[in-house]
Structure formats: C-alpha cells, structure tokens
Amino acid sequence: MLDAYVTALGMVLDPYVLFVITLSAIYGLVVGCIPGLSATMATALLVPLTFFMPPVPAIAAIVTTSTMAIFSGDIPGCLLRIPGTPASAAYVDDSYQMTLKGKPELALGIGLWFSVLGGLFGTAVMMVAAPAIADFALGFGSVEFFWIVMVGLGGAVFIGSSTPLKACISLLIGLLIAMIGMNNPAGQPRFTFESTEMLGGVSLIPMMVGMFACSEVMRHMVSGGGAPPVVIQKIGPIFANMWRLTKQYPWQLIRGSALGTVIGIQPGSGADMAAWMSYAMSKRFSKEPEKFGTGHPEGLIEAGASNNSSLAGAWIPALVFGIPGDSITAIAIGVLMMKNMAPGPTIFVNNPENVYALFLVFVIANLMMLPLGWAIIKVATRVLTVPRKILMPIILLFAIVGSYAINNSLFDVGIMLAFGVLAFVLEENDFPVAPVILGVVLGPLLEEYFINSMIKSDGRLIGLVDRPIAAVLAAITIGIIGWTILASMRGRQARIENTAA
C-alpha cells in the first residue's frame, strides 16, 4: 500500500497535474464566489475539458473545482446575504450579520479556516474507510450490488428531497433515458428511433452540460437582475482570530466534520443538507443558542466544517460502489467511467495508485485552499461585481462548444439543448433535477445487476433476498421508502385536521 502511495504521490506532483489543480482551484473559487453560478454548474462546464486529459488530472480538476466552489460560496453569502451555492445558505444570516457589524474578515476567515479543517477531516475518514469497505465488498455479487444501488437511489429520492413523489418521477425519467441505446445485457438496440447516433445511448457530457449549465442560463434569462451593491470595501486580516476560535470551539469543529462526513456518505444528501443539519445541531447543543443568527461564530464553525467534510464523504460510496452521493459526484462518476476507471471495489485492487492519487488530490486541494482562498477573499469585492449579463452568454457559448468538442458532433449540441430545456421545465415545476442524472448514471448498472441476479436464480424473485447481506439491504431500502410514505401520509392527515379545526 505504501508503494502505491509513493507512486500516487509521483503522479500527483507531476507539473501538468499541479498546473491543472491550480487552474481548477482558481476557476472553482471564482465561479463559487459569483452568486447564481453553482458548484454543480462549475463542475459540469469543466467536464468537456477533462475529456481531453489523462485520468488523474481529469479527476483532480473535478475534485479541486468542487471543493473550492463549496467554500467560496460562503463569500457572497457573507458580503451580500446571497449564498453563492446552496451549501452556504444555512448560515448566511450569521455571516451577513458579522459583515454588518464591520467584521467581514471574521466570517470569511471562519469559512476558510474551518472549511479546510473539515475538508481534511473528511479526507482522512475517506482514506481509511473507503479501502476497508471496498475490501469487504469484494465478496459481493450482483444481488448485493443491486440492493446497494437501490439503497443509494432510495436515499437520494426519499431522504434528501422535499417532494419525494416528484423526485421519484425525476429518477424514473433518468433511468428510462439510460435505457436508450444498445448498452444493455442483451445488447439489443432500444428506443433509438432508428438513429445511429442513439445506438451508443445519450452521450453523458452534453446531457450534463445541458442540465446544469444551459438550464441555468435560461433561468438567468427570465429572472435577470444583477447582484446588489457590495457595502463593505475593506477586509481586514483574515486568519487573525482563527487559532483562538479553534481552541474555543473544538467540539463544534469535530462534531460538524463528523456529521458532515456521515451525511456525505449517505447517498442523496450532500453539502447543503450537511450544513443545515450541522447548524441546527450546533444551535441545539450550544450554551448560548439565543445568539444564533445574530453574527455568532459557533454555528458558522460547525456548519462550515460540515459542508466541506461532506464532499469527501460523498466520494466513499462513489468510489466503492459507484453510487453518487449528489449531482457533483454523479458528474465525477461519469468522468471516471469515461476514463475507464469505472468505480467499484475492484478499482482498489486493479488501480490502487489512481485511487490514492485521488485521495492526495483532496489533501492538496484543501491545503491549497488556504493561500488561494485568502487571495479570493481579498479580491472578492471586485469579483462580486462582475455582471452576470456578461457571464451568462459566454457560459452558453462554452456549453455549446464543450458539447460539440467531444465527438465533433452537432447532434451532441442538440442533446445539450434538449436536456437544458428538460431541466428548465422540470425545475420550473418543482421537479428536482439531481435524481435524473443519478438515474442516467446508475440505470445501466441497476439493470445489469437486476438481470444477472434474475438469471442466476432462474427468474425467481426470491433470489433477490435469499443472501443475508442482500436481505439486510433490501430491508433498508423498503424501510426508507415505507417511512417516507408513512411520513407524507401523516403530514397530509395533519393538514386536513388543521384545516378542519
């Protein structure tokens, strides 16, 4: 294992890889900082570029961009009260209050310092846990994997969502899109409409660019509006009080990091849920809960550490089982598959140096966040004023060329448009978009595991649950679904009683 780590270190310290990491870091920080451009969009726009890179820099670009963008989403939250990414929404009141009190450097410093610590914590857990789980999962057969994917999808649809029914429909649409083409156990062309371009299935990159970039541009076109003016012009020393705060709130840091990692591991809930839950937990256990929301550092520390640690946590199921925890890891899994590094427990046996390289990229990205994050905070007041009406058309052009570039195909540009419109219409009607991409990525796997399991058991359904681990996973899946249905029925009952009273 040590040998593999040495090899991995050599791969990561390659000048080209370091160059990619640095550029991705700056890109992620800037995009995350601009309100209205999400971390997911930043990652999706990057995918066409990674297509042209070797595996390690490609993955490094994705990991670095998402890590940086989640942190820098704190900046507009603090200075403008507009969270740059949804993951910063939980504590935007506290950080904005600090700005109003003339202490933006305190809020931004906490965001930076504790994001780094949380990120390193999550990375450490990932480095220990992922290989161990993979080792355990090596004995899994298609039945176990079928249920693991089911748990993942069930969690994504039923736990992380406020509208489980609509999320479920989104997921099914994604799964059905995955059925297009010949990529199925029988190798039979399905739903191709006699088109040769569709035989290979819907290309993943134009689809992701359409769903996460094109649809954002469309949403900007109807909402318009620029960012409100920045009040604060001067930002003081950023790291001044961080050591004191670390000593003052060690438990908050550890609790936030740990909860964030666990939420990240649990499929379907990502950085934004980690931040909300950690903020709530911090308030509940605090000695001074009345200070929350008025510019108090405690919740910021816990939730800021939490959302960054969840990013690393989300990679554990992604690497070991190929189950994405959120839309960013779904994109990353697409990139891994593209690079012939299909995730799964065997990747730790066949390609350990690539996996360790990924771990090291996480460490480097988090360490690099200290100087680069400091720099972006110093210039933030200027980045925030870059008008979106200038950026959005350029993003659209980038999306067009990016979709075209991978196959030199105008058909792919059409795919990008189609999925941009689909995502826009779905979101307008409160259907979440992330389950669609989860369904598309996991659909072929789910079908393969299902069909293989059924063939092994001669078509008897009992074959899906007659092994102990499979039975436990099946029970978890059914538990998640059943609990959600019960909860929603109870909610409706309560509403009816409320209106009657």
Place this chain on the structure above:
Amino acid sequence: MKFNDLFGGLVFLALAGLVAFASWNLPNPSQQPLGPSAFPLILSGLLALCAAILAVNGARATESGPLIGLADWARSGGAILRLLLVPAAIIFYMVFAETLGFLICATLILVVLFLSGGTKPVHAVGLSLAAALIIHSIFYLGLGVQLPWGPLEPLRW
C-alpha cells in the same frame, strides 16, 4: 411554463404508456427468462404509478385551477423573448456552424445575447470578439478540437 400537477401527471402517464408499448415486443435473441423488455416495462409501470398519484393529487389540490398556468416571469413579453433566445442561439449554431464557421457564429450569438441583456453595442461587439477568440483558442489550440472555420478558412492559424 408552469403546469398543474394534474397535467404533469397525465403527460408522464402517457410517457409511461408509450415506453411500455415500445418495449413490449423488443426481440429477445438469447431467450433469457428476462429479455431486454423486462426492465423498461418495470420502470414504465413504476412511472405510471407515480404519475397517477401525481395526477390525482393535482386534481384534488386545484379543482378549478387552469391546466397550464404562467409563472410570474412569463407575464412579461421581454422575459419570454430573452428565454427563447437561448434555444434560438443553440439552433442557430447547429444550422450555421459548418457554413459560417465557429468564429463568426459565436460572435453573432454573443452580440445578440449581450444586447438583449442591455449591454452597450460597442462593448457588446468588443466583448463578443474577445470571448469568441478566447474560447476558440482554448478548444482549438489548447485541446486540438477541429472547430469549423467557414469562410475564414484562408485565415486558419
């Protein structure tokens, strides 16, 4: 565009029906107990179930509401026009990329989009040229993607 859930449910119900119809008779060359039609059929069944629940909920929630409502932004003609510019720009690129080439197409698209956002014409043209050239360099020089040149072919660098 804001649809009533009843309408959305019916659309997805129809989609489920179409998928089921299209997958019913898929050939099963290897004669496995579950052929290529099995999984799409299961999915379309589940989709039909969810869509039906959505339709019923939607019908219950708004007995008399319109089937297709308009979101707030859709009441302003300008917003609708700006929204339509996005698909129009992409379709324009798909149709004219080969004949006009990337640089001309991209500049035209950007100029129109910038102007629609209220950017001053002089700035719009300058920014468009700069952005088109930068993106062209990233993909053509940096990644070796063969973007079409169109009438600028003699200038190819």
